[in-house]
Amino acid sequence: MNHLIITPVVVPLLAGILLLLLREQDVAIKRLLSLGSLIAQLGLALLLVKTVSTGDIFVYALGNWAAPFGIVLVADRLTVWMLSTTALLSIFAFIYAMHSTDKAGRHFHALFQLQLFGLNGAFLTGDLFNLFVFFEILLLASYGLLLHGGGRLRTKAGLHFVVINLAGSTLFLFAVGTLYGILGTLNMADLALKVASVPPENLPLVRAAGLLLFGVFALKAALLPLYLWLPAAYAHTSAPVAALFAIMTKVGAYCILRIYTLIYAEQAGPAANLIENWLLPLALATLVIGVLGAVGSKHLRLQTAYLVIASVGTLLIAFGLNSQAGIAAGLYYLPHTTFASAALFLLADAIARRRGEMADRLDPGPVIASPRLFGGLFMITAILMAGLPPLSGFLGKFMLLRAALDHPALPWVMAVVLISGLLALIALARTGSLLFYRVQAASADNQSSNVDKPCFNELAPIVGLLGLCLVLTIWAEPVLQYTNSTALQLLQPYHYIHAVLGGRI
Template sequence: MSLFDHLVIFPILIPFFVGVILLFPSLSGSLDKQRVFTISANLLMVIVAISLLLKVQQDGIQMYALGDWSAPFGIVLVADAFSALMIALSAVLGLTVILYASAGEDKSGAFFHPLIMFQLMGINGAFLTGDAFNLFVFFEVLLIASYSLMIHGGGKQKIQANIHYVFLNLIGSSLFLFALGTLYGTLGTLNFADMADKIPHLSPNEQLITKSGALLLLAVFGLKAAMLPLHFWLPKAYSSTSTSVAALFAIMTKVGIYSIWRIHGVMFGDQAGELANIALPWLWPIALITIAIGAISVLASQSLRVLSSNLVIVSVGTLLVTISLNSVQASTAGIYYLVHSTIACAAMFLLAGLIQQQRGKAEDRFVIARAMPQSAKLGFVFALLAIGLIGMPPLSGFVGKALILQSVTDPKQMAWIWSLILVAGLISLIALSRAGTSLFWRTSGENTGALQGHPIQYLAIGILVSLLPLMVLFGGPLTDYAQLAAEQLNNGLSLQQLNEAAK
């Protein structure tokens, strides 16, 4: 058995072992050593993620059975095109966040680097797991790490936001367990493929109980994804925490979106018999209202970090639209847009941190303040990110939104979706234009003399920003890959196919 046969588990093992090693006394007292260790580990994860992505594209779905126990009895990890893409996105985002934090932000609190690694372990595990119980386990791993990361550096605002965040997620975790118990009681399994095989053959009484568990999971994942009306925690939480942590959290809502796609798009999809597409009547209106409320919140934002947080909510609503359309074309567009929105929002959070650093007491609020030492450089990056987030050419936001609009075929749906997405884009244009004017043009006096951005911070932002035009230049292969991911997602995977993939 070659090393490549274990690729599927590496995105979980690497951050786990590195996180544990960083807790050793010989490393925990040396921040420089921790930085070298963490950056090296994230570079390795990028290489592993790209290798896994290429292996899935070439050889098809990869299954890894821990202890060589076949599904559904053992713990299995499954890497299809969608999960491999999300692992690659997580690896790149993790690398840029660590680079940015290594400029000094990691000094403001203890155990920053081990917590980042455990957070990435939980995120990667959630993308790769092949059963619902281990999805819960990895959710708890990433949430426990996020509880500590959110208050990194301390402060009244962080603690207040963290109390709300912890309380809501503890409720969500409890409901998650209730839902899993309900589903296991009727299906006798929590393996995704085995559940998908058994759902179409349930009796009417079992269908009712299973439907309750499935809709309860929708509420749980909706809370994680910041789906309306469970979105109210996000702006406060994301705008209060440290810059690098907020950027990493840009992928947290996508874990919820991914789970909705995986559970309700596969197990309760077109092949689920009487329970087919039970979430669609709920997702359709919720998606549209999420976009509308998110756009209004964007317009009302008083700081760049709050604005960026509300743009995350708009992107969540847009992704929910692609799930509710329930087609391969819509899923292809949604997967492309998911990658774009995660990268663009994370980059905007990092940029907001630099602006906050250079504006003194004004921070990133939309008020008159002294000019920033590097306003020209920051303004150029801001303009690029604004174009990407609005969805204007020539960056990837335009391609993503164009693909989503093109995937809408029903005239009634077209009227609603086109109107809301285009109006939300217009509102984002107005809000970001106002933000740019306030931050870069409405200045008084000489520059603040504040600390300038560290080169490694610009490197982190530059990596993310450069991906937006690259997603356009390589739009053909990336769209083809997204279509492969969408086809595998919509077709599902039976238990027999899963075990065959392990051989």
């Protein structure tokens, strides 16, 4: 076995435990340990990229118990793509947190690492029950991070977040229990074989369990109509936490892609393509709702949260095309929207700090410190979020539209994607005008905030995340080659099943 596979799970877990033991220590020690863990996770993710670049799928059997009886971790192209995106995002979110956020509570660093432990585990696991376990770990950590620093609005949003996700976890257990009761296994590869040969009398329950799982993953991804928990939660938490949460909706999207190209895929017999008639229409509606919410938002953080919902819609439109080109376009778009959304959350916080009582309210306010710098960063971020050429947002949407050319829903996809892009551009242009052009003379109350000069911990994460989007633009060809290979691997689930089960097929 290749022990490299388990390290993205072990490193944040051990770091989180150690940080809990050191919770009374000076914040500088905790920062050093946390940053070391994040750098190690990035290095491990990049090593895994190299490991799976040949197309091989690697399986790690915990306790050396063979699948489907033991717990397995599986590293393929999709897994490593998600691990790399998470590792890059977490480093920049953490650097921004070092500006002041991590001082608001002694458990921030431990929760941050445990959040990554849950995320990495969810991407690596090859077992549905352990997917549930890692979901609960990342959700428990996210509850603490969401409420970090306190406040009435944050507590109210956190309560909604907790209650809705607990309901989702209950449905997850119902689905898992149903599948285990009928098929006698929860290993994903083994489920793929047994669903394909399920007796007709058990087919309705297997389909019902699959639809329940879709509901749970749609909730995690904030797909319409299960998105209502997201705007307030993301808008009222601290900026680095909101930036890290940019990957949270992608966990739901990842699970939809994984489960419905493996267990309920073409080879699943009567249960094949279970959500094909649901995913694309819901994704189109989610994109519309997200953009309309962004247009109507009166605060920059809330507008960014709605743009996250819109990006989920765009991503799942690509996956809903159910083709190699569509999945490849979605996998290219996924890191772009994660990095761009995170950058906008951090930028919104930096701007709000300099507007005094106006904060991030979208009304004319005082001239902020370094307006050219922040105005320029906002313009670049807006171009990325709206999908204007020549940056990665435009390339992702162009690939999506090209992939939809042979799809029966092409007119709907074309209309919704293009019109939503126009509305997002209008919303962000209006925001930029209100923040940087339609300004008022600074009042005495705002003078102190206006002399607040940007520091490294503020600018470096924003510039770094935007730089990653630039990398996706400049090296679009090799990135797209990787995502095309990943999509092809997903649409040929036999290789995954054979890697996990080996001679037991």
